[in-house]
Each structure stands twice: as structure tokens, then as C-alpha cells.
Amino acid sequence: MSVDEVAPALTPDYVPGLDLRAAATDGGERAQLVRRDANALLARLLTHYEDKTTDQAADIMRMPVRDYLDDTLWQEELRAVHRQVPLPVAMSCELPRPGTYKAMDVIGVPVLITRDRDGVVHAMVNACRHRGSPVTELGTGTASRLTCPYHSWSYDLSGCLRGIYGEKTFGEVDRGARSLIPLPAEERAGIVFVGLRPGTSLDLDTWLGDLTPLLEGLGLADLHHHSTMELPGPNWKVTLDGYLETYHFASLHRGTVFKTNLSNMTAFDRWGPHQRNAAALRGITDEALKPIELRDPAKGVGPNYFIFPAMAIAGGYRQHVAISIVLPGRTRTESVTQQIIGLRRPPADEEERRAADRTRDWFFEVVRDEDYAAQYAVDRGLTALDGTDLLFGRNEPGVQHLHRAIRQHVALLRDQRGE
DSSP: OOHHHHGGGOOSOOOBSSOOOTTOOOSOHHHHHHHHHHHHHHHHHHHHHHHTOOOOOSSOEEEETHHHHOHHHHHHHIIIIITTSOEEEEEGGGSOSTTEEEEEEETTEEEEEEEOTTSOEEEEESSOTTTOOOSSOSEEEEOSSEEOTTTOOEEOTTOOEEEOTTHHHHOOOOGGGSSOOEEOEEEETTEEEEOSSTTOOOOHHHHHTTHHHHHHHTTGGGOEEEEEEEEEESOHHHHHHTTSOSTTHHHHSTTTGGGTEEEEEEEEEEETTEEEEEEEETTHHHHHTSOGGGOOGGGTEEEEEEETTTEEEEOTTBSEEEEEEEEEOSSTTOEEEEEEEEESSOOSSHHHHHHHHHHHHHHHHHIIIIIIHHHHHHHHHHHHTTTSEEEEOTTOHHHHHHHHHHHHHHHHHHHHTTO
């Protein structure tokens, strides 16, 4: 299915998933917080729409092209960022019930996330303690026990070694010392965070800070998992640059995203290294004509939350929520993206299932054929620009914020090493 075939099914009148009208009073404290925040975003974007403006950074930012090309710096960024911070690598809806799992590669580390019989999430290195074979294939699934396909050693969903094939002939094994290597893991607001340093803990209260109640109010913990798809991309920073600005909508997405979103019009907010870029939807023109108490931000605002350093959440106000997990690949020039589609409720019939499929296909094809095609070309062009610099405009505050956060983590690591 092509983008042109799918795009007409997606109009500016997306089906809202949350009741965000200013006059609404139902819902708990978190829902009310999100409602107030969404209406404030709508007011900010209405001002930008009337004035033909956008949120801006204090100045233009210069970025040496060498920062994208230096293999040593790339390795340092992985150590300072991805191997240090809580990584958002799964949605709770991908592990919807006890006995479910998700296995994936995270910057070369085979990670296995499980939900045990008590509903508790665990993470571990997906490598059997006998000879290192993965105990399950990549992807999501269900299992009552994890059995290595090489020699049939088996583990429970918390990673404890439970069975050794031919144990009498193998010899005595201390099972307690041969569990799968655990990794720190926690759930928060419908997101599963994992750390890549065994023996450490995740302080998500500090890491997410004041962003937590807004994420919780989006209701991501209640999503129904529709699909997870994976696609390759170029350098991880080149890839993420495209997620954090709307400046390119009119030129790169004229036949797709630009049909539903205005270009170069964003309300920008940040929480520590995390951020939100809220785009103005074309429906904002209709909302501007309504009394304040009847305005629906879901029809005029498209928030894109970015949880540093890997997760972009789009469509958070709607029935269909699109989540992207962007991780560096095994080389500097590669990245891997998982695209997850979550639904506010399971499809009630075949028509609703097809609508969810259309969202999945549209999202995948636009990113692959437009965003990543352009970014692969950028990656190729950077080599020829080595020795020069790039410019991030004042109208690209999200991109600037990403690179400052990366630099801060690299500087912190260097300070810790006394450099």
C-alpha cells in the first residue's frame, strides 16, 4: 500500500481519544491536568496562528559536522547517554498480561523484558548462562518458561534458572548463580524503562520530574497494542533531528503530513533533557471560531513528546497513538526504529481494525519514504561537509535542546573520568 493510497483516509478531523474540552469536568486529577495543559497549548498555538509566529530559541545554534562523523565521539555518546540513563524501550501494552515478553537489541545488548505471573516487569540480558545463546527470538510473545533453543536450559520469567537438560550427565551447577543477568527495569505512565548497567537502579522520579503527571494523564498505560514494526535508519542524531521540528512539513511532507499539520508553527516545552513539540493542526482554524468552553485541543494541537534519548510519542490526544523508539545501530551510520501503534480500546469490528492498519501503514511509509529517505541523503552529504558546521534555527528549539542534552551528558562523563 502506498502513501498516496493511505493518506486520504487520514483527515484533519482525527478521532479524539481524550476529552479535552475546556468545559469538561470528568476524570481524575491527572486527566484534569492534561486537559488544562492541552487548552493552554491550544491558546498558545492560536496566538501563533494569528501572528504567523512560532516558539523560538534565543539564537541560532552552530553544530560542527564533525560531531556527526567522529566514530570516537559516537562511542563516547553511547557510553555517556545510552549506557547511563533509563532507556524507554517498550510500551506496557506490548507486555499486556502475565507471561508476555519483548526481546530486542539495544545498542548491541540483547535485552529481554518479561512480565511475570504477578504482573511485575523484569529485564535481563537475553543470553543463556550455559553458552550465551539467546533464550528467545527478537519480538514479542507469550511464554510460561524461557527455554534456550541450543541446549534446552530453561528459566522462569524473572530469569531464574529452573531446568538443565541432562543435568545428571552435565555435572553439578549452582542454579542460583546461573540466572539470566538482570538489568534494572521499571514501568511508569505506560512506558517500560530499562538500564544497561547491571546492579544499578533507575530513579524515574528524578529522571522524569514534572513530566511524569502529564505522561500519566495521557492514559498510555491503558493502550491496546495494535502493532510493532521496525525499520532501519541513518545516524541516530541525524534521525532524531527530524522528529523534533515542524520546519520541514511544507517541503518534505507536502502530500502527507502537511495536509493535516501546519508547517513551522510549534509550541515548545522542556523538562530536563525531555521535551514536547506541539504542532498546530489544520483543524485549529475551526477551533478558533468556537467559544472557549467548546474548543477541543485534540482537533487543533498535535503534541509530540520526546523522552530523552529515544522515544517520540505522537497523537497522544487521539484514538490512535504512534510511538517511535529510535536507537543507535551497531555502527555510527546506522540506527534502528521501532514504531508502535497503540489504540485507546481494541477494535470493535473489522472496520476499526482496518482503520488502525491504515494508521500503521501511513505512519510507517511516511517515515520510511519521506523522513528517512531524506535523512539517508543528509548522512551521505555530511561527509562532503566535514570541516564546516550546520545551523539549527531559532525556530528549531527542540533540535537545539537535544544536542545540548547530549553534550551535557558527554561532558558529565568526561568530568567523572577527570578529563
